[in-house]
Amino acid sequence: MAKLPLGRNVRGRNDETAAENRRRFAEARLCAVNLLSSPGSGKTSLLERTAERMKDRWRILVIDGDVETERDAQRLRAAGLEAIQIQTHGACHLNAMMIAEQVATVDPAAFDLLLIENIGNLVCPSNYDLGESSRVVVASTTEGDDKPIKYPEAYHTADLCVLNKVDLLPYLPFDVAAFEAGVRRVKADMPVLHTSCTTGAGLEAWCAWLDGQVRATRGEPGKS
Amino acid sequence: MHELSLAENILEIVEAERAGRRFSRVHVIRLRAGALSGIDPEALRLAMESVCEGTCAAEAAVEIDAEPRIVTCRRCGATMPGDVGPAACASCGSIDLELAGSSGLDIVSLEVD
Numbered sequence A: 001m002a003k004l005p006l007g008r009n010v011r012g013r014n015d016e017t018a019a020e021n022r023r024r025f026a027e028a029r030l031c032a033v034n035l036l037s038s039p040g041s042g043k044t045s046l047l048e049r050t051a052e053r054m055k056d057r058w059r060i061l062v063i064d065g066d067v068e069t070e071r072d073a074q075r076l077r078a079a080g081l082e083a084i085q086i087q088t089h090g091a092c093h094l095n096a097m098m099i100a101e102q103v104a105t106v107d108p109a110a111f112d113l114l115l116i117e118n119i120g121n122l123v124c125p126s127n128y129d130l131g132e133s134s135r136v137v138v139a140s141t142t143e144g145d146d147k148p149i150k151y152p153e154a155y156h157t158a159d160l161c162v163l164n165k166v167d168l169l170p171y172l173p174f175d176v177a178a179f180e181a182g183v184r185r186v187k188a189d190m191p192v193l194h195t196s197c198t199t200g201a202g203l204e205a206w207c208a209w210l211d212g213q214v215r216a217t218r219g220e221p222g223k224s
Numbered sequence B: 001m002h003e004l005s006l007a008e009n010i011l012e013i014v015e016a017e018r019a020g021r022r023f024s025r026v027h028v029i030r031l032r033a034g035a036l037s038g039i040d041p042e043a044l045r046l047a048m049e050s051v052c053e054g055t056c057a058a059e060a061a062v063e064i065d066a067e068p069r070i071v072t073c074r075r076c077g078a079t080m081p082g083d084v085g086p087a088a089c090a091s092c093g094s095i096d097l098e099l100a101g102s103s104g105l106d107i108v109s110l111e112v113d
């Protein structure tokens, strides 16, 4: 019996494809944002609200991942965005190869912002780099305030945390300070935005953050 | 589901090694899972069993070295074990602590003949 040292990254093929995606996005000056959350936290709603505020300013493409159905892409087309649906038929995360395949069907230089709605799952998607420029974890008040420390993978890899459904705070035993302390324990410098897709609260700040991401990708100064 | 696709990736890498190095049987597959790799070792072992059936790795023992979660102090740099860690740093008392660890999953080595 012989021992073969390997030192091989099990996700190597994904990570190489993600690096290629990142190169392609940079070439096209396309800002790619990957949204992670558990099912139902409001990713699609947030994109619908984003469409209302941003679609006349930037050319936006959405790639929407779900286990089954075209529903979310249809919702986003109804909101005026170009949207591609990926149905994984069971797989619990998007991978870089799925993104590469879809990006090959469009001209990436024809868009300024690519919004990727990942499969609703707080574990698996966190460990699959898609080639995005930034990653957002969307939490919601109905999930409970302990999720950052229970699902640290998603929070540890994100650049921004959006706490959605803050309109429901009066009705829920959700401790915002405990939630934010949990976020900081997992990732010390992560900014947290509070939003409500129902009342519109906080959406200006969210769109300003996105705007900053697009401008940074295009090498433009911060404020319009 | 997650573990199933990882098991397929592992087998792909093992099969590619076999083509290059001409071994016929894999006895041990040794993996290292980072503290933030999101891997359930038991689920990965089960997935490996089903994915490797009828292959050169059908009898292989899957050994997973799962790194423990640690917290680092952002003031003094001390590291402490634990999921979310203590309320304050054990050496300097700072409460500015942050979870640390790798998200990597690697095949460290194979035992073959």
Ligand SMILES: Nc1nc2c(ncn2[C@@H]2O[C@H](COP(=O)(O)OP(=O)(O)O)[C@@H](O)[C@H]2O)c(=O)[nH]1
Binding pocket: A037, A038, A039, A040, A041, A042, A043, A044, A045, A046, A120, A164, A165, A166, A167, A168, A195, A196, A197, A198, A199
């Ligand atoms: N009260 C409240 N409900 C919301 C908010 N955002 C989304 N929802 C609702 O939450 C449910 C799931 O939203 P959806 O956008 O489909 O979540 P996704 O699975 O993350 O894409 C829907 O019934 C939405 O109407 C919010 O800010 N406040």
Ligand SMILES: [Mg+2]
Binding pocket: A043, A044, A045, A072, A117
């Ligand atoms: Mg959705």
Ligand SMILES: [Zn+2]
Binding pocket: B073, B074, B075, B076, B077, B078, B089, B090, B091, B092, B093, B094
């Ligand atoms: Zn310290």
